[in-house]
Amino acid sequence: xxxxxxxxxxxxxxxxxxxxxxxxxxxxxxxxxxxxxxxxxxxxxxxxxxxxxxxxxxxxxxxxxxxxxxxxxxxxxxxxxxxxxxxxxxxxxxxxxxxxxxxxxxxxxxxxxxxxxxxxxxxxxxxxxxxxxxxxxxxxxxxxxxxxxxxxxxxxxxxxxxxxxxxxxxxxxxxxxxxxxxxxxxxxxx
Numbered sequence: 001x002x003x004x005x006x007x008x009x010x011x012x013x014x015x016x017x018x019x020x021x022x023x024x025x026x027x028x029x030x031x032x033x034x035x036x037x038x039x040x041x042x043x044x045x046x047x048x049x050x051x052x053x054x055x056x057x058x059x060x061x062x063x064x065x066x067x068x069x070x071x072x073x074x075x076x077x078x079x080x081x082x083x084x085x086x087x088x089x090x091x092x093x094x095x096x097x098x099x100x101x102x103x104x105x106x107x108x109x110x111x112x113x114x115x116x117x118x119x120x121x122x123x124x125x126x127x128x129x130x131x132x133x134x135x136x137x138x139x140x141x142x143x144x145x146x147x148x149x150x151x152x153x154x155x156x157x158x159x160x161x162x163x164x165x166x167x168x169x170x171x172x173x174x175x176x177x178x179x180x181x182x183x184x185x186x187x188x189x190x
Contacts, residue, residue, distance in 0.1 A: 008034070012161035015067035015169060017075055018045070019097070019106045019114075020055035022083065027090055027097040027106035028055060031067070031079025033162040038133050043117065048129040051083035056132070060119030061103035065111035069158040069171050071095075076169070102138040112145040112157040 013033040022028050034046035043064065047053050056062060067075035074093035083089040090097075097106035103116040117134040124131050139152075147153035160169040 007164070009164050011163070011165075012170070012172075013164060015072075015075055015160050015162050016045075017063075017065040017067055017071075017078065017108065017111065018052050019063035019065065019100075019108060020052050020061075021059065021105060022051065022055055023058060027108075028052060028083045029078045029090065029093070029095070029106075029108065030083075031075055033164070035064075042120065042133055042135050043115070045132045045134070046129070047132055049127060050129075053129060054084075056119060059104055060134075061100075061105045062117050062119075062134070063100050063103065063105045063107050064115040064117055065108055066113055066157065066159050067169075068112065069160060071110055072160055072169055075160075100138075101140060107140060111142075113139065113141045113152055115139055 014035060016032045016035055018030050018032050020028050028051055030050055030052040032045055032047070036044055038044040047056075052062075074095060077093060078089065081089050095108045095110050097108050099105075100107040100114070100116045103118055105116065107114050107116070115136050116138040118137055119132050119134050121133040122130045123133075141152045145153055145156045147156075154172070155175060159172045161172060162168075163170055
């Protein structure tokens with residue numbers, strides 16, 4: 001077994017697009033991968049110091065979209081370019097934005113699924129960033145990405161993950177099992 005130095009190689013890592021409005025009400029987006037579930041109705045995001053961080057200080061509402069194969073190049077771009085330095089950061093993406101239904105934040109229409117969120121807590125806040133806890137207020141899913149049961153069908157979305165080991169994006173693949181079910185095969189019979 002080969003050993004490596006300690007790294008944040010938690011796999012897979014989501015490729016999340018955080019949407020906020022700037023001080024002038026202009027949509028902004030950034031790419032974030034250090035995030036996860038906090039509880040059933042909340043998420044946690046490790047935020048550096050970004051224009052998005054500034055926007056969240058003014059208004060705690062934001063959206064989280066999940067990057068896809070089709071949005072990958074622009075999703076990478078919004079992670080490379082700072083709205084603090086580039087006035088028209090969003091122009092090159094070609095993304096169209098509309099106001100989210102339940103929070104004061106942009107929803108970018110090119111993504112299959114968007115969480116509408118509101119900051120409920122921040123901790124370890126410093127010049128370099130903070131950790132955010134946000135409640136999920138609502139979830140918007142483009143109807144073409146729904147399964148027969150009316151719920152989101154992840155297999156249709158072509159979602160990508162970030163590989164922190166090789167700095168690549170990987171498209172999620174096929175369903176290989178059923179959670180809370182397949183393990184029952186190993187459960188002793190009473």
